[in-house]
Amino acid sequence: MFNKQELIDFCETARSNYLDHISIDCVVFGFHEGQLKVLGLKIKNEASWYLPGGFVMKDEPIEMAANRILKERTGLDEIFLQQFRVFGDPDRARPHHDMYKDMLPPEENWFSMRFLTIGYYALVDFVHVNPTPDGHSESCTWYDLTDLPDFKLDHAQIIKSALDTLRLQLNYQPIGYNLMPKEFTMPELQKLYETILDKKLDRRNFQRRMLGFGILNRSEQPRKGGAHKAPYLYSFDLKNYQNALKEGLKGGW
Amino acid sequence: MFNKQELIDFCETARSNYLDHISIDCVVFGFHEGQLKVLGLKIKNEASWYLPGGFVMKDEPIEMAANRILKERTGLDEIFLQQFRVFGDPDRARPHHDMYKDMLPPEENWFSMRFLTIGYYALVDFVHVNPTPDGHSESCTWYDLTDLPDFKLDHAQIIKSALDTLRLQLNYQPIGYNLMPKEFTMPELQKLYETILDKKLDRRNFQRRMLGFGILNRSEQPRKGGAHKAPYLYSFDLKNYQNALKEGLKGGW
DNA sequence: GAGCTTGGTGTATTTTGAACACAATAGTAT
DNA sequence: ATACTATTGTGTTCAAAATACACCAAGCTC
Incomplete structure (x- = not known):
């Protein structure tokens, strides 16, 4: 070396x-x-x-x-x-x-x-x-x-430990702004969560919950060109996102 | 110095x-x-x-x-x-x-x-x-x-940061085994949580939730001698407690 | 034992999460 | 064009959990 x-x-x-x-x-x-x-x-x-x-x-x-x-x-x-x-x-x-x-x-x-x-x-x-x-x-x-x-x-071991931390983080902090492109579809975001957690999630419940956090903006224009139904595009509402980072997503106690 | x-x-x-x-x-x-x-x-x-x-x-x-x-x-x-x-x-x-x-x-x-x-x-x-x-x-x-x-x-600042971490910890890990004496009453344990969180909690709901975690053993003998109704004494079930430390208390995702 | 205080428990209501089914759309194959 | 398929969007139901609240029991003081 x-x-x-x-x-x-x-x-x-x-x-x-x-x-x-x-x-x-x-x-x-x-x-x-x-x-x-x-x-x-x-x-x-x-x-x-x-x-x-x-x-x-x-x-x-x-x-x-x-x-x-x-x-x-x-x-x-x-x-x-x-x-x-x-x-x-x-x-x-x-x-x-x-x-x-x-x-x-x-x-x-x-x-x-x-x-x-x-x-x-x-x-x-x-x-x-x-x-x-x-x-x-x-x-x-x-x-x-x-x-x-x-x-x-x-x-x-350090990688393993980082991943554990990331998984925990998912429970009380929004994530994705830094991992996703500017605009993305809900299924894409879901895929991110599923990958991190190594676990399938329900499409509808995921969407409802995610939207409930109030950190997403839906674009007017759906994505065109791909096969199948055109999905909506979302982006993060940076202001609310930052706030959620600070405040945490759920109350807990 | x-x-x-x-x-x-x-x-x-x-x-x-x-x-x-x-x-x-x-x-x-x-x-x-x-x-x-x-x-x-x-x-x-x-x-x-x-x-x-x-x-x-x-x-x-x-x-x-x-x-x-x-x-x-x-x-x-x-x-x-x-x-x-x-x-x-x-x-x-x-x-x-x-x-x-x-x-x-x-x-x-x-x-x-x-x-x-x-x-x-x-x-x-x-x-x-x-x-x-x-x-x-x-x-x-x-x-x-x-x-x-x-x-x-x-x-x-370090103290403040530790306290923040402790509060967060409360949401996914049991706490108290190290802060409480061997035996304690439910109101005493509740007081600990209230103090850490700086927040009043409902007596009955606290008890239900706490017992729901399955990390407490209730002693046969209530504490005697004090004024008022004799409260039950609890202790932590160390085995379940350790397990809860590892596994976390609630699923999250 | 009346009155006070504290502890134990049950129940109704609301909120949240999980499971599930159907409608809409854009491409593809015929 | 038409049927077909894969994918996305949304609503509804059911169960579980959190919340709010009321009553009874026990031990002390007087």
Whole structure:
């Protein structure tokens, strides 16, 4: 992955720019053709995949760091990003600690350090993402959540944890604004929910409930051209959507 | 707070034992006499309060660190502890950075570092806690959530955030096992919910719903001795309770 | 035991969620 | 054109859950 000189350069840069011991990993969810996808980076010449991640600059708020990291990988700005958990097992990056141990002594070697990683998940509009690999990656691409490649370290666990959080979120927050295109049909939105929950939902009840939230605007024009009956197009009412994000969807107690 | 020699000693110990840049702060909730309480440490000779917190040892899982820290402050073991958020604003501990700047140069001064703090909240049984101040604190005591003293740094915000999380949690997880004594009456449990939610609940409906969760055992013997009608005593059915923690209380979608 | 307070339980009403059936539309095959 | 099919839109019924409310029981004070 790195030769010795590259390693030395990287470690020097890292040491002077980033906070020790802390990294950020992002689980980027996208939705396309009825499938929930995750963005993964493939390492050059290896069957190794990682989540897009990075480090926090010494004087940078962590939310900003997560946004910066994500922008580099997706080209997207102003992404819906949510911190969901810190992974702090001392052994979580053990395989990395020994990786370059022959090239640099531990006190100079950035990778020999223990790292806690702050997990963020992002919901993005699939078609607007421009997946961009970094220098050490062969590719940055979407993977079906149901058919993930071999993510290294604890990254598979991080993805699982992000998905659990997302499913929970669904119960008290609106979702979809960041995953759907501007305009979409009700069945398309339903498909998103069904995919996240891995569960069939009733068409009519879904629609009623969704409309009941008051976060959708129905367009005058139905979508034409497809086979079968032309469905209505909806878009999110951003104002109500934002409000629902804050207030939550249902009372609970 | 520290004189120069103490500071030097502390920084040396800290540097060799703890991870840089990372701290843990615990919001410890207790419940007593119808009031939700938070544990706070008061600094000697200052009108300054802090949450019980500490640092992560170099080879210690963060959950273990949180437990250790809490044990040192409360004497309690095996506490219900939940990570809820990382606070990572670069300025969040700004007041600390300058505190000892005349005593030690920044590169030796532990307190001049930026710290991210991992917020945990704990729910504990008030009567079993024996709040114990550490060496730098004048006192470790309970404060009414409605009447907090002047918490420094962003600790007031951390408390607020913990409470928000707790309220949300209430909707899909059972709560109370860690906050209530072994045996309690239904009105007492209701009071806990009302306090957390800051909201009156209907006596009968609360009871029905609570019993519906199937996590309570009613004792044969009602509590005697008090004035008025003797209420039944309940305890949590630990097995069902644990299960409800995992599965969640209501379906949602 | 009258009066007060607190705790236990039942019932009617409203609201919400789940299940289900039929009508409308746009293409396709004939 | 006409029948057919796949898909979407909508209404209605039934059951379950949440809500509101009223009454009885028990123990203490006086």
